[in-house]
């Protein structure tokens with residue numbers, strides 16, 4: 001079997017392996033995501049991203065977490081795909097449409113070079129209907145809903161950006177033991193398709209601190225859809241204005257929930273770390 005060429009990229013420290021689906025066919029992406037994400041026996045990453053042809057858009061994204069599960073959408077990966085396709089000559093456009101399982105996303109390349117680019121993605125409208133998130137709670141929006149875990153009651157605000165998020169506004173997030181706490185939210189029966197969980201400190205009306213336990217990947221240094229969900233939840237709770245800077249462990253993301261069209265815009269970096277060839 002031919003060696004596998006790949007590109008390693010990261011957005012705010014959320015790192016994925018990118019494969020050009022125009023030249024390489026991946027038979028079993030679920031298994032490959034598990035193997036290649038392993039940070040000792042594989043390449044090491046938060047998951048695997050395939051860049052594919054699309055009948056309706058410029059490109060299509062298929063994204064797999066490090067546990068092999070396929071997600072509907074990935075914000076940090078969508079920025080990196082914008083950089084990848086431009087840098088590799090798959091397009092000369094700086095306004096790019098991307099087909100995802102969460103609908104069409106619109107990528108705009110701002111400035112930068114072959115190493116790092118600043119990119120904005122129109123992430124579309126947030127989904128607040130619990131049936132669609134999904135979360136087994138009645139009434140919308142789901143804001144500060146009391147969820148008891150191991151005798152402690154947490155207040156969750158639930159938003160989907162095509163993938164499910166439970167947002168918790170709290171204090172002292174740097175001290176949380178996420179490897180213990182995260183899975184108790186991720187796998188809680190209230191979430192029929194599991195959930196990503198964001199732990200948020202409100203710094204001021206334009207600034208949030210965030211840690212995230214991702215569905216299918218564990219703690220990552222950043223989550224683009226999670227940052228969007230956290231911004232929407234903080235605006236709905238009137239903790240912040242409609243433009244927020246979110247400080248994540250791996251870097252900052254700028255989120256705006258636009259009042260005129262109800263779309264959420266995410267701006268941040270996309271960085272190419274290295275290119276490689278997997279010996280198979």
Ligand SMILES: N[C@H](CCC[C@H](N)C(=O)O)C(=O)O
Pocket residue numbers: 014065070071072073074075076077163164196214215216217220222223224225226
């Ligand atoms: N773990 C997520 C997918 C990756 C999302 C994240 N890395 C982002 O940048 O949006 C899920 O299963 O919904």
